[in-house]
Amino acid sequence: MLAECGFDEIEVPWRADVFRGAPQDKNSVSFGTLGVNFRARKRVLQRQRDAALAEVQTV
Amino acid sequence: MVLREEKVVLLIADISGYTDFMLANEKSLEHSHIIIGELIETILKEVDLPLTLAKLEGDAVFLYAVKDDAFASRAADLGARLLRFFNAFANKVAELTLSSFCKCGACTNIERLKLKMVVHSGRCAFYQIANLTELSGVDVIIVHRLLKNSVGLSEYVLLTEAAQQDLQLPLTLLSTGEETYDGIGNVQTYVYSSPEKQTYVPDPSAPAPSLFLETLRCEIKREYAEVATNPTKGFHFHTGRTLAALLGYTDEMLDGIPEKSISRLAGTGNPFALGVLNPGETVVELGCGAGMDTLIASRMVGADGRVLSIDMTPEMLDQAREAASQLGAMNIDFHLGYIENIPLPDASADVIISNGVINLAPDKKRVFQEMHRVLKPEGRLQIGDIIVQKAVPESAKRNIDLWAG
Numbered sequence: 001m002l003a004e005c006g007f008d009e010i011e012v013p014w015r016a017d018v019f020r021g022a023p024q025d026k027n028s029v030s031f032g033t034l035g036v037n038f039r040a041r042k043r044v045l046q047r048q049r050d051a052a053l054a055e056v057q058t059v
Numbered sequence: 060m061v062l063r064e065e066k067v068v069l070l071i072a073d074i075s076g077y078t079d080f081m082l083a084n085e086k087s088l089e090h091s092h093i094i095i096g097e098l099i100e101t102i103l104k105e106v107d108l109p110l111t112l113a114k115l116e117g118d119a120v121f122l123y124a125v126k127d128d129a130f131a132s133r134a135a136d137l138g139a140r141l142l143r144f145f146n147a148f149a150n151k152v153a154e155l156t157l158s159s160f161c162k163c164g165a166c167t168n169i170e171r172l173k174l175k176m177v178v179h180s181g182r183c184a185f186y187q188i189a190n191l192t193e194l195s196g197v198d199v200i201i202v203h204r205l206l207k208n209s210v211g212l213s214e215y216v217l218l219t220e221a222a223q224q225d226l227q228l229p230l231t232l233l234s235t236g237e238e239t240y241d242g243i244g245n246v247q248t249y250v251y252s253s254p255e256k257q258t259y260v261p262d263p264s265a266p267a268p269s270l271f272l273e274t275l276r277c278e279i280k281r282e283y284a285e286v287a288t289n290p291t292k293g294f295h296f297h298t299g300r301t302l303a304a305l306l307g308y309t310d311e312m313l314d315g316i317p318e319k320s321i322s323r324l325a326g327t328g329n330p331f332a333l334g335v336l337n338p339g340e341t342v343v344e345l346g347c348g349a350g351m352d353t354l355i356a357s358r359m360v361g362a363d364g365r366v367l368s369i370d371m372t373p374e375m376l377d378q379a380r381e382a383a384s385q386l387g388a389m390n391i392d393f394h395l396g397y398i399e400n401i402p403l404p405d406a407s408a409d410v411i412i413s414n415g416v417i418n419l420a421p422d423k424k425r426v427f428q429e430m431h432r433v434l435k436p437e438g439r440l441q442i443g444d445i446i447v448q449k450a451v452p453e454s455a456k457r458n459i460d461l462w463a464g
Contacts, residue, residue: 001423001424001427002427002440004424005424005427005428005430005431006431007427007431007440012446013333014307014328014329014332015446016305018296018297018302018305018306018327018328018445019295019296019297021297022293022294022295022296022297023293023294023295024293024294024295025295025296026295027295028295030449031447031448031449031451032447032448032449033445033446033447033448034445034446034448035306035326035327035328035415035443035444035445036327036328036443036444036445036446037328037329037330037332037333037441037442037443038333038440038442038444039333039334039439039440039441039442040439040440040442041437041438041439041440042431042434042435042436042437042438042439044436044437048436052436
């Protein structure tokens with residue numbers, strides 16, 4: 001979904017069971033729920049790159 | 060200006076119990092309006108030729124069918140369609156009842172709402188007023204007067220003799236009656252009082268009604284308001300310093316952050332483990348809670364940077380604002396709202412951070428699209444959230460306990 005929405009360089013470098021042992025947890029295990037960190041970057045289209053480059057060259 | 064006069068069938072579909080429902084639920088007005096709106100939309104979806112919408116009148120839908128050359132061949136189908144209105148209405152009431160887990164007066168009384176219809180045939184003039192077409196004439200008055208009647212039931216179709224001649228509903232289903240109105244006199248009527256309704260069968264692939272989405276938000280707000288007011292109560296997630304250590308927050312990150320923010324941490328990851336934020340950057344935090352990550356971000360971007368933090372739970376934002384004030388952080392704007400609507404212009408943010416919040420949004424694609432909109436080209440996402448490793452059945456997606464607890 002992230003790629004579909006225009007993001008690149010999607011990475012999930014960390015995941016861990018962050019719910020285990022929580023006082024009222026009852027559902028995380030049944031769905032295999034994990035906490036994750038993920039990063040992504042807004043995709044730049046070639047025409048945007050060209051426009052940015054042209055702007056720099058003008059300056 | 061009169062545009063034309065036509066022979067017409069006039070019909071008003073009215074939600075009975077509406078006035079009592081609204082008066083009894085003054086404190087639940089938002090949910091009352093959503094419920095009535097969904098029911099009105101359900102009626103409108105059933106409207107098809109030869110019926111045309113004249114206008115909405117509060118809890119009622121005013122419709123007409125012009126008795127043109129094609130009307131005779133459609134009249135019988137029109138009668139059958141009226142009876143299908145009841146089924147559609149009852150199905151929506153059942154769906155809304157099942158969808159709402161809210162305990163407010165409106166959500167617990169949906170089943171009291173019923174559909175009644177009055178139908179009359181006659182002539183009317185079509186007027187153009189400003190850009191609106193208005194229907195006018197004695198028969199328009201009569202069909203509205205019919206809403207006040209002696210039927211004494213909450214769901215029925217009341218037809219005048221003229222309307223019954225046009226629609227030809229089976230006489231075996233009808234009882235006869237008479238109404239008397241000042242200035243009009245006696246009106247002979249037929250009453251259809253036992254609408255057949257099929258048992259409601261939920262369609263898991265159908266989009267969730269907006270009432271479910273609103274109820275979901277209410278339940279999530281309630282849960283996180285509880286975290287804000289009583290952070291050590293014990294939840295289905297860890298909180299506070301125990302959680303911060305689990306998620307890899309370092310002492311350096313937490314140094315100087317007010318305890319009120321740390322103790323209310325309810326995240327699922329650590330956006331700062333994905334990279335530092337640079338001085339001068341504009342950062343958006345989606346779902347800032349009591350502000351722990353906001354304050355860390357504020358310190359990283361410095362006086363030349365800016366942090367916009369959004370949360371939908373007022374109790375959490377109160378805590379975040381107090382903590383920011385305690386720390387003297389001047390580069391933060393807090394905003395009460397939903398992460399689907401970020402109050403920033405296009406391409407204005409360098410980084411978006413969030414921690415355990417996107418999973419709570421029913422429409423995640425909308426959230427990602429909004430993130431994409433406000434980020435500058437090559438702008439970054441640094442997000443902590445959750446994944447599920449086992450398929451979640453459609454039925455479970457409508458289970459409020461799995462969302463909020």
